Amino acid sequence: MMKQVSGCKIVGEPTQGSSGNPKPHDLGNRVTVYLPSWKALLPDGICFEGKGIRPDILVKVQSNQITTKDPVIEAALKELKRGE
Structure with a gap:
């Protein structure tokens, strides 16, 4: 895993x-x-x-939030940039 x-x-x-x-x-x-x-x-x-398995970075998502950007992908990209 x-x-x-x-x-x-x-x-x-x-x-x-x-x-x-x-x-x-x-x-x-x-x-x-x-x-x-x-x-x-x-x-x-x-x-x-x-x-279940708990994420390290919790991102709650409502279906209406995924119209143009994905909040989970955005949070992952933010974390990647933070770790550079």
Whole structure:
């Protein structure tokens, strides 16, 4: 995961705590269920399902803010320039 990379910063909103690479399983009655195909763990071995991953730089975004510029990209660029 990127959080393990030295010097890497995650920008944006917390993840929803779901991964597991869901795979479809057809039950044969016009119903398909999606079940995880792996268990996602944090570097300390704790499962992050239902908990998510918090960004280093929190940027809350409303859908109406992304008309011409992306606030997350703008925050990431600002952080990159700050680190130069």
